Amino acid sequence: MNFEDSPEEAAYRAQVRGWIAANAPDMSHLSPEERRNWHDRHKEVAGIWQATKADAGYGCISWPVAWGGAGGTSIQEAIFNQEEARAGLQFTYFMTGLHMLLPALLEHNKDPLSLSLIPPAVRGDKIWCQLFSEPSSGSDSAGIRSAAVKEGEEWIVNGQKVWNSGAQIADYGMLIARTDPDVPKHKGLTAFWIDMKTPGVEVRPIKMMSGDNELNEVFLTDVRIPDSQRVGEVGGAGKSSFLP
Ligand SMILES: Cc1cc2nc3c(=O)[nH]c(=O)nc-3n(C[C@H](O)[C@H](O)[C@H](O)COP(=O)(O)OP(=O)(O)OC[C@H]3O[C@@H](n4cnc5c(N)ncnc54)[C@H](O)[C@@H]3O)c2cc1C
Structure with a gap:
């Protein structure tokens, strides 16, 4: 080469x-x-x-x-x-959003609210984090256990994420949760974008040996996410546009 x-x-x-x-x-x-x-x-x-x-x-x-x-x-x-x-x-602050998450948002969501999130991210005014990995799910995302249950026009999310770079300073996150436990594992996953200040989102920094704080645990307790913040179709987050 x-x-x-x-x-x-x-x-x-x-x-x-x-x-x-x-x-x-x-x-x-x-x-x-x-x-x-x-x-x-x-x-x-x-x-x-x-x-x-x-x-x-x-x-x-x-x-x-x-x-x-x-x-x-x-x-x-x-x-x-x-x-x-x-x-x-x-x-590194903007890489996750601009190179991993927002291309998926642009591909799947055409509504004005979702699209309004793009320009501030491109200018570096807003930081995004990825809320995919869990204690029992790393490279094999089919193991995701955080659950989102539909209630009216909202989803109620409970679970735990880990190794989330920049979550301690992020304005927004993209989250993958299990919305259907009864289908083959990779088909029951759905993506959402969330404001990191949403009630029920708790970020706990992981102190590294270097003293730096890049990585975090993120606990999700009865987090209410409007269906309008769903990214792509229900059950569609097992597809390659979401996963690294
Ligand atoms: C610096 C850093 C930053 C990170 N930032 C983020 C972030 O911002 N957001 C986020 O969500 N995550 C983040 N992660 C987590 C990262 O995505 C996971 O660590 C990664 O997916 C690997 O998961 P794991 O460590 O649990 O390893 P595992 O998934 O346990 O993998 C261990 C080994 O098993 C193999 N393996 C796993 N599953 C299978 C399978 N089904 N079949 C065959 N082989 C398998 C893997 O190839 C690997 O060799 C970060 C990690 C690091 C190191």
Whole structure:
């Protein structure tokens, strides 16, 4: 496999390297402690950088232009990420939302409320977290036990998630819960988006050996989610657009 840039890719790399050098946020005022991922001041700089990128069309390079992307290729996105890393700009706050969760939301939901969540995420004003893994369900999502039971136009969710990156600072989460225990396991799963401030959502940080707090447990107790916040069809979350 040839990992060298094609002439077009090399030109794109030169273009974004120049743009990053001219627009990179100044981090010189941050102490070593403040430069750590998940520190408030680090997050603040990350938000400024994401907004700067969004204004220039680099916020979500491979997304359609209509949604704040550049209509670019995955290779261009990878080149930009490499150049960011080269410049010491490695912010993880928006990756889960922009690269994993919101593409699924865009694919499945066309209602105004769901779509209104996209622009603030692209600009880095809102952070998303993924609420998939559970104590008994990691890479095998068919083991998800958190249950959502329909009551009128709402779903009542109870259960526990774990290893949720950034849940302690996230504004929104995408959650997978079991809505039908009587069908083959991967067919009984449904996705929802939730406001992380919804009553019944409790985030408990997991302190890592490094002292950082990236990962969390999230406990869900009688969390009421309107059916309008369902992402895709009932029983549709076992499909590949949701799962990594
Ligand atoms: C840094 C970090 C950040 C994370 N962030 C998030 C997050 O934001 N949100 C979230 O929901 N989760 C998150 N996770 C959890 C992550 O998605 C899971 O850890 C991952 O899915 C693996 O699950 P597990 O550790 O339980 O391993 P397991 O699922 O127990 O897997 C262990 C081994 O068993 C194999 N295995 C599992 N099931 C089967 C099967 N049915 N058949 C054959 N082999 C199987 C796997 O391939 C693997 O080799 C994060 C994890 C890490 C390390």
